[in-house]
Every structure is written in C-alpha cells, then in structure tokens.
Amino acid sequence: MSSQQETPVKSIVVPFEPGTSPALLSRLGHHEVPERWHTVDRSAHAPHIVAVVGDDGEGWAAAALVTARPHTAYLKIVDAVGDVQAAVAAVVADARGRELAQVKWEGWTARPEDAAAAGFTALDAPLTQSEGAAGPAAGYVRWLCDGVVTEPPYYGQTTHFTCGAVTALVAQAHAGTLPGEALDRRAELTLWRDATNFLACEPVGLGVALRRAWPSSPVTVHLDTDRPVLLDHLPEKEQEWRAVLQRTSRADAERIGVPVDPRHLPMAAIRDAIGRREHVLLLLSLAGMQGFDVPHWVLCHGVVPGAVVIEDPWANAATGDTWVDAHLLPVPDSSLDTMSAISPDGFRGAVTIGRPQRPGTSSSGTAEE
Incomplete structure (x- = not known):
C-alpha cells in the first residue's frame, strides 16, 4: 500500500x-x-x-x-x-x-x-455492474494505511435477490477454487437456486448450497437463533412454508456435515478467519450505509488497521453510488458489527469458508494417517 x-x-x-x-x-x-x-x-x-x-x-x-x-x-x-x-x-x-x-x-x-x-x-474492471447502477468503466484506489489487501474480482449482482450467491462465488474465485471465467450469470443463478429460501438466501441454506457446490471447501454457518429468519416482513401463510424449507436446510446441514454454530461471530473472529486466508460471508442491514433496513450479504476478505475490507455486490445508483464504492470497501469494525445485527430482534448470521482441502487432509489441514 x-x-x-x-x-x-x-x-x-x-x-x-x-x-x-x-x-x-x-x-x-x-x-x-x-x-x-x-x-x-x-x-x-x-x-x-x-x-x-x-x-x-x-x-x-x-x-x-x-x-x-x-x-x-x-x-x-x-x-x-x-x-x-x-x-x-x-x-x-x-x-x-x-x-x-x-x-x-x-x-x-x-x-x-x-x-x-x-x-x-x-482497479480491475468489473465483470458485471449491479442492476441499474451504470458506473464508470475504470476506477482507482490509493491506500493510506499499512497492510496488504488482495483484490477479488468485482461482480455486481444482476438481480435484486442474488447477493448471497454472488458473495459466495466471489469468495471462491478469490480463493482460486472457481475459475474467473466461470463467474457469470449462469453460476450466479444456479447457486442462488440451490440456496434460496424464496427470494432471500438464509445462512443455513447458503452454507448447505456452498458445501454441495464445493465439497472440498470447509463451511461453517454462524447463526445465533434457532428460529426461521428473514421472514418477518411476509404474511403468516408465506412464512409457514418457508420455515419448513429452513428446517429442511438444518437437517441437510447435519446430514452432510455443515456445522451450525449458535453463537454470534464477533469482529475479532472475522479478523482471525481472514488472517487464515478464509472468507466470511456476512449478513448485514443496509440501514447504515444506504438508509433502508434491508438484509444483504457482503463478503469480508481483507483487514487493515481499524477496518474490515468487504465486497458489496450491490450499488445504489440513486445516490451516485457505483461499483467503485462497493469494491474493496473498508468499514470500521464497530460499524460493521452494528450493521450485522438484523432487525427486528437483532439476530446475526454469517458463513465462513475455509481454504480448500486437498485429498488426504483433515479439516485442520494436516495429513491424515
């Protein structure tokens, strides 16, 4: 820098x-x-x-x-x-x-x-720009602090509901697990289809879809509530069948070995995961950055003194926001922690993706006997 x-x-x-x-x-x-x-x-x-x-x-x-x-x-x-x-x-x-x-x-x-x-x-040119947000063809960055942050590809979500799938795909591309040329709309919609709770991707369903797509990538879901989530805005009848799907996702997680940690993932743990070259998909509210309380997935992939560097797959064209804002975006730890409390009851959700395991290694990365 x-x-x-x-x-x-x-x-x-x-x-x-x-x-x-x-x-x-x-x-x-x-x-x-x-x-x-x-x-x-x-x-x-x-x-x-x-x-x-x-x-x-x-x-x-x-x-x-x-x-x-x-x-x-x-x-x-x-x-x-x-x-x-x-x-x-x-x-x-x-x-x-x-x-x-x-x-x-x-x-x-x-x-x-x-x-x-x-x-x-x-900055590397974006692979896509989020729906309705036509930003400049080029952008530039100058870091003012110590540290090294590697640049993931920027991919703007092409729908209003595929943020979870996009953050997962960008994480895998950044890790080298997904070839860059495979990061496209077909991959976006395919992963969303496997992870969705119609229309949102809730944490457990997203973690299960990730594990199915990349069996060699260790995945842990962090969700500090055992009730269905992201449903409070829907009528009761609409909530009921989506809750059934969320319970099915929990059963699938147990069956295929995706741990569901019932604790909130604090900022120190996010920093530690990034330090191990892992990726954290974090569910947050857009109230702080955009002014409306809508749940949204972002990718945490870098750290600098006092801030976590995220990829946001969405930009708000109505405010002059573009991919240049959303790409390599540093957010102070305290602000990000506040954003990660999802209303109405302040639950928190995240998915960590570990470094891909080679055949013959355990989840700790050591050789198996």
Whole structure:
C-alpha cells in the first residue's frame, strides 16, 4: 500500500449543494463542471467539494467533488477539475486528517497517467455492474494505511435477490477454487437456486448450497437463533412454508456435515478467519450505509488497521453510488458489527469458508494417517 506523501496545498472543504455549487465553481473560470455532479441526489453520501486555493489567496485553482458511504473508512473522488494533481493531493490530505483507510477515484474523467502520478492503482474492471447502477468503466484506489489487501474480482449482482450467491462465488474465485471465467450469470443463478429460501438466501441454506457446490471447501454457518429468519416482513401463510424449507436446510446441514454454530461471530473472529486466508460471508442491514433496513450479504476478505475490507455486490445508483464504492470497501469494525445485527430482534448470521482441502487432509489441514 502506498505511503507516498504529498506536497502540502492550501485547501478548503465546502458542502456540495446543487443550488449553490455552480456559483462556487465559477471561480474556476473556464473549467467546466461535469453535468453528472447534478444528475443524482448525492445528499445521503455527504457530498462536499475539496477546493485548492489559488496563488492569489482567493480564487480556486482546483476542485474535486467527494462523497462516501456513511459509516465507512474511505473518500471517493467523483471528478477533479482545474489543477487535477493539486485537487487530488488535497483530498488525500483530507482523508489522512480523518485517519481514513483509503481514497478512491472514479474513472469518468481521470486519466490513468494522472492517477498513477498521484499514487493510485487501477482497479480491475468489473465483470458485471449491479442492476441499474451504470458506473464508470475504470476506477482507482490509493491506500493510506499499512497492510496488504488482495483484490477479488468485482461482480455486481444482476438481480435484486442474488447477493448471497454472488458473495459466495466471489469468495471462491478469490480463493482460486472457481475459475474467473466461470463467474457469470449462469453460476450466479444456479447457486442462488440451490440456496434460496424464496427470494432471500438464509445462512443455513447458503452454507448447505456452498458445501454441495464445493465439497472440498470447509463451511461453517454462524447463526445465533434457532428460529426461521428473514421472514418477518411476509404474511403468516408465506412464512409457514418457508420455515419448513429452513428446517429442511438444518437437517441437510447435519446430514452432510455443515456445522451450525449458535453463537454470534464477533469482529475479532472475522479478523482471525481472514488472517487464515478464509472468507466470511456476512449478513448485514443496509440501514447504515444506504438508509433502508434491508438484509444483504457482503463478503469480508481483507483487514487493515481499524477496518474490515468487504465486497458489496450491490450499488445504489440513486445516490451516485457505483461499483467503485462497493469494491474493496473498508468499514470500521464497530460499524460493521452494528450493521450485522438484523432487525427486528437483532439476530446475526454469517458463513465462513475455509481454504480448500486437498485429498488426504483433515479439516485442520494436516495429513491424515
């Protein structure tokens, strides 16, 4: 991760308000403000302008539109105008001052050479983008902390209900168990079909489907309730038959040897699992990051000081959210722990996937006699 330092620049931070920003940005003179700054309501992601003060001490030499999902540990540059290098350096300095883990830069207008000169690394292009969320073709990241986080492929879920299947597939691709070319819509829908509780994937059913698809991958389900889950929003008749399917999934788990741990998986255990090069599929509520309390699966695959790095297969186009936000997303431990309590009664669910076992090894990875 980059430890490159910037030459200090004099900058200011002002809120981005569509009604007043054109007047503020007119100080840049001939520099055109991208129309996309005004095409969506970014207010949920704390939009602000980081501006570099010119040599005269009054005008602006550069500016960047910056946003971020709430309760996360990054900033995202949507665009930089004027003296691009100065604008980006000012954003990085602002992120450092906030002790954030990373700065991202959407590739709408960013040139690869400018990103590289500013210490950013190109993100791999997404295999798909989530339904309705057409983000930029390119994106860049600069880490501001120590550590090594390897990049999984980014695959945006192609339906509103296949987040569980997608996170599992991305985990297996990141582990090398699933060939990259096999990560496609057919695989997404096939795994979802085996795991679904119509329409959601509940933890036990997802764990059972994973074990069936990859028998050599150790799987453990973590679910701190023994009642059916993710059904409270449905009428009683709809809950009843789905509960039958969840009980069947528990019987299948016992039959094929998928442990169901009845305890909550704490952040320390998630960090330990990632340290062992395992993957954690975590069920969380989108209330904190997106503003609505909907259960959603994400993949925990990396750690940095103070934050867990996740892959979110969904982006909220209505707020200007794109795959650049959702990919390699650092979330503070305390925030992620809060998000993982699923209403109405605060249950928690997760699935851990261990490193694939070679024939002739035990679950601990040692050779069998």
